[in-house]
Amino acid sequence: MMTSEKTSTTSAAEWPTLLGDNARRGGQAQVRFQSPANAAWQYRAASPVRSAPVFHGGLLYVASVNGMLHAIDVATGTSKWKFKAAGPVHSTPSLFENAILFGCDDGQVYAIDQNSGESLWEAASQGEVWSSPVVRNGSVFFGSADGSVYAVDGRHGQSKWSQQLGGRIYSTIYAEEHQLYVGCGDGKIYSLEAASGKILWSQATGNGIDSSPAVSDNLVLIGSEDFFVYGLDAINGEVRWKYETGLGIASSPAVSGDFAVIGSKDGFLYAFEVRTGNLRWKTAVGEVVTAPPVIGDGVVCIQAGGTFALDVSSGKIVWRAGLGGALQSVPVLAAGSIYVASLNGEVYALR
Amino acid sequence: MDRRTFVKVGCIGSASVLVQGLDPMLRAEGVAPALPAIDLHGLPDYKPSSLGMPGLFPGRVIEARDRNAIARNRVSQPLVRRMLERAMKELTGETSARDAWAKFIATTDVVGIKINPSGAPACCSSPEIIREIIASVQSLGVPARNIVVYDRYSYEIDIASYQALLPPGVRIVGIQDAFSGGGTGYEPTVYCDANFFGEWETRSHMAGVVAHEVTKIINVPTMKDHSAAGITGALKNLAYGTFNNVARTHRAPHSFTNPMIGLMCSVEPLRSKAVLHIMDGMRQVWHGGPLTQVQDFIDQTGMLLVATDPVAMDTIELEAIEKKRHERGVPSLWQHDPESITPDSRIFFHDASKNLFFRQPGHVAAAGKLGLGVSELKQIDHRLLSS
Numbered sequence: 196m197m198t199s200e201k202t203s204t205t206s207a208a209e210w211p212t213l214l215g216d217n218a219r220r221g222g223q224a225q226v227r228f229q230s231p232a233n234a235a236w237q238y239r240a241a242s243p244v245r246s247a248p249v250f251h252g253g254l255l256y257v258a259s260v261n262g263m264l265h266a267i268d269v270a271t272g273t274s275k276w277k278f279k280a281a282g283p284v285h286s287t288p289s290l291f292e293n294a295i296l297f298g299c300d301d302g303q304v305y306a307i308d309q310n311s312g313e314s315l316w317e318a319a320s321q322g323e324v325w326s327s328p329v330v331r332n333g334s335v336f337f338g339s340a341d342g343s344v345y346a347v348d349g350r351h352g353q354s355k356w357s358q359q360l361g362g363r364i365y366s367t368i369y370a371e372e373h374q375l376y377v378g379c380g381d382g383k384i385y386s387l388e389a390a391s392g393k394i395l396w397s398q399a400t401g402n403g404i405d406s407s408p409a410v411s412d413n414l415v416l417i418g419s420e421d422f423f424v425y426g427l428d429a430i431n432g433e434v435r436w437k438y439e440t441g442l443g444i445a446s447s448p449a450v451s452g453d454f455a456v457i458g459s460k461d462g463f464l465y466a467f468e469v470r471t472g473n474l475r476w477k478t479a480v481g482e483v484v485t486a487p488p489v490i491g492d493g494v495v496c497i498q499a500g501g502t503f504a505l506d507v508s509s510g511k512i513v514w515r516a517g518l519g520g521a522l523q524s525v526p527v528l529a530a531g532s533i534y535v536a537s538l539n540g541e542v543y544a545l546r
Numbered sequence: 547m548d549r550r551t552f553v554k555v556g557c558i559g560s561a562s563v564l565v566q567g568l569d570p571m572l573r574a575e576g577v578a579p580a581l582p583a584i585d586l587h588g589l590p591d592y593k594p595s596s597l598g599m600p601g602l603f604p605g606r607v608i609e610a611r612d613r614n615a616i617a618r619n620r621v622s623q624p625l626v627r628r629m630l631e632r633a634m635k636e637l638t639g640e641t642s643a644r645d646a647w648a649k650f651i652a653t654t655d656v657v658g659i660k661i662n663p664s665g666a667p668a669c670c671s672s673p674e675i676i677r678e679i680i681a682s683v684q685s686l687g688v689p690a691r692n693i694v695v696y697d698r699y700s701y702e703i704d705i706a707s708y709q710a711l712l713p714p715g716v717r718i719v720g721i722q723d724a725f726s727g728g729g730t731g732y733e734p735t736v737y738c739d740a741n742f743f744g745e746w747e748t749r750s751h752m753a754g755v756v757a758h759e760v761t762k763i764i765n766v767p768t769m770k771d772h773s774a775a776g777i778t779g780a781l782k783n784l785a786y787g788t789f790n791n792v793a794r795t796h797r798a799p800h801s802f803t804n805p806m807i808g809l810m811c812s813v814e815p816l817r818s819k820a821v822l823h824i825m826d827g828m829r830q831v832w833h834g835g836p837l838t839q840v841q842d843f844i845d846q847t848g849m850l851l852v853a854t855d856p857v858a859m860d861t862i863e864l865e866a867i868e869k870k871r872h873e874r875g876v877p878s879l880w881q882h883d884p885e886s887i888t889p890d891s892r893i894f895f896h897d898a899s900k901n902l903f904f905r906q907p908g909h910v911a912a913a914g915k916l917g918l919g920v921s922e923l924k925q926i927d928h929r930l931l932s933s
Contacts, residue, residue: 243723245704260700260723322714342714365710380710401620403673403711420673420707421620442619442667445707460667460705462839482839483667485705522704538701 230504230514231533231545236272238543240265244536246287246327247487247525249295254309255527255544257536258284258297264305265542266312269532272544276312280305287327287367287523291349296335298324304337304345306352316352320345322363326407331370331389338364338377344387358392360385367407367447369415376415376429378404384417384427396432400425407447407487409455411469416455418444424457424465426472436472440465445523447487449495451507456495458484464497466510476510489525496526502535518543579800585739588814589757597762598818599811601854602649605920605927607862608633608852612933615848616828619841623674625933626850630678630824632931633852644685650821650854651762653687658760658819659695662768662783662826666706668839669829671766673711675850679764679824680713690715696755698722698787721753722790732790733757738810743797750789756816763820765856769827769849770835771867773894775803776879776907778836779863780823780856781918785810796903799887804906808913811856817918823859825851832870833898840895845870857919858926860910865923874898879907 242261249256254275255267262280267273286298294306294315300323306315322340329336335349340363346355362380369376374395375387380403386395401421408417414435415427420443426436441461448457454475456466462482466475481499488497494504494513502519505512519526519535527534533545596602610629615622634646651657659679661671680693693716697703700720709718721731732751741748756763767783774796775782785807786792792810795802811817827849834843853859868879876898877886888900914921 243701245701323709325709340709340714363710363712363714365707380712380714403707405707405710420711443707445705445710483705485707522701 231516233546235532235544235546237541238265238267238272238274240536240540240542242540243538244521244540244542245285245523245538246297247523248527248534248536248542249288249290250527250529250534251290251309255534255542256288256290256295257542258286258288259540260284262299264288264295264297264307264312266309267542269534269544278305278307278312278314285323285325285523289328289330291330291335294349296328296330298326298328298337298339300324302339302341304328304335304347304352318345318347318352318354325365327367329368329370332372334389336368336370336375336389338366338368338379340364342379344368344375344377344392346389346392356392358387358394362403365405366417369408369410371410374429376408376410378406378408378417378419380404382419382421384408384415384425384432386415386429386432398425398427398432398434402443405443405445406457409448409450411450411455412453414469416448416450416457416469418446418448418457418459420444422459424448424467424472426469438465438467438472438474445485449488449490451490456488456490458486458488458497458499460485462499464488464495464505464510466495478505478510478512480505480512485522487523487525489528491528496528496533498524498526498535498537502526516545579743581802581805582740582742584806584809586809586813587735587737587739589733589736592814592818594814595818597650597821597854599820599854599856600858600917600919601821603637603854605855605858605925606637606853607855607858607926607928608636608931609862609928610850610852610931611848613848614933616846619846621672621674621828623677626672626674627678629850629931630675630682630852633850634682636929636931637852637854643682647682647686650764651683651686651688655688655761656692656694656759657683657688658756658763659693660763660765660784660787660820661695661697661703661708662766662778662787663697663699663702663706663708664836665768665770665831665838666702668841669768669770669831669844670702670706671768671826672828673706673708675766675824675826675828676708676712679766680716683764691717693717694719694755694760696721696753698753698790719755721755731755736813738789738806738813740802740806742795742802745794747791747794750791750810752813752816753788753790756788756819760819763816765820765823767823767825768829768831769825769863769866770831771833771871771879772803772835772905773901774801774903774906775807775909776905777860777864777867777910779860779910780825780853781807781811781860781910781913784816784820784856788816798889799884799903801903801906804909805912807909808916808918811913811918812916820856821854823851823853823856825859825863827851827863827866830866830870832867832874833876834895838895843898855919857910857914857921860913861921861923861926862928864907864910871898879905
């Protein structure tokens, strides 16, 4: 049974949620990730793709801004089915059991049957849902532009609780066994109790937060529009370290072992020691970086103006492709291919 | 027909107006192709408002400066709040900021805030300023759902993260994405029609949200040079961010931003609804605008301009950018030396002596001739508020 709840590793044939799994490792050490020789196929979504694809069972799921969810057969690059939501979609889908979940600008989170493309259930909020729904212990957690975090039952979409925070929520929640972590437009990072939504702690930064957190080594890692990357104590939210980049941060960290990588709007990709925040390397990859990076076997990959792969040790660019320009999309490294969705609505399988 | 304009000074509302030529002053910039006929269609039966451009205070521009309002490229919201309050009171003569805002906005209004996200993240309308404007509008009793922050391209709004940074309930609208024709967000009956360079689509339509949804517009331009228009300020932000299909007005090295910017601003209901202009001068781009990300060409100046008259405001901006370029030893915005033109945007973005177009800063004065405001510097009531 497919689930995005795994927190350690996923098999090379699965990519159920943003950055591969709930640990946001992005498939680290799972997939050989070498320079692609060619595009096996190209699929036209007929609308910009702002979010990242997910992959399971030979199907690549891609949500386009015009509200269409595409299930693409990766063997042929053709559509198996499409589902039309009632509004634009900016949310990265995630998978839970037989459902694919995604948020919509109409305020709903949709659960769609992976095989048929039929609607299973919907859960309502009062604002756009650009964040990606995250599943843990059978509960689906998501933040909304209405300023609330919601928990609903993963099988039926029934509400469990909601918690109002101080600003819009575009950050995707990081769910641990008992605690949730999320950034908010009010500039704070919050930790909530997963069972009740009770606020356990909050930590202010100097501006709003568009970035999504990752947790590693008991530290919450996240970027802020105040230009800083933060490492917060996951227990109490105290700032353990922070590192200043050149502009605001909408990108989100990908974690691999003792280091994390994140992009900044200053155009650089930064690699940090998780424990100390010490910079390992930084590399310019474009004028602006807003998407999260992903870590493969020996490389870090990022979509900015195009798609870049950097040596994980040095940050040196090892290859680049002039396709895959993106704001928040992340390459999927699965089943011997790299799947890239771009802002111009094209989806590519690179091999 | 000679080359004089017969655009009538006044509103362009229910009637269609055919522009068959230009004031010779408008054509004095470079050897451009002949200006074609321009057909303007405003919203039928729209009644112009006295609050419309040039608004309640023609020729008056309030400049608030505080060097500490931006530090290490970060804008201070508390200082912006203070600067904006002082400027609004100075503009209106009111003793309270709330009364000052109430001169323009009523509780029943649907308020559009026209941002400028192009050039993000290096230089765009600062979210800190937008948040203060929203707070001021809400203080009048306007509910968040009746505040619409908008611009043309949704992806540019996304790059600047406005969607995450503004208060819950406020609508954030990108009229179109960059990869479609953008037809659905535009009003078919309100348009400017002209064929400048033989383009296949000759109409530029007004955004539906402007034509039908909002009742007032607060315009929040940035201070930048512009490779085609000379500067991008209140007029250009309003015109080229509200109408679609505008890039066709320039084909290197020539540009018809003069007179199109002013003409578009004169079309109803845009002219009537744009009641207040708050220019974000926290950063000044003196070369590479509007899209540059090169920090060497962006000065952190900590300035706000407030006016109801976009022409007077842009005249002050033009002076400021021109002065900055002079200080840096680079050519005037008015220079039309063919030797300075390059077709290579990579050169343009890194060499302040080069440009892609013969710039058209005369579009500001041309808008003044359309009755949108005061362009004669000596006639502008320019008031300075220092920290």
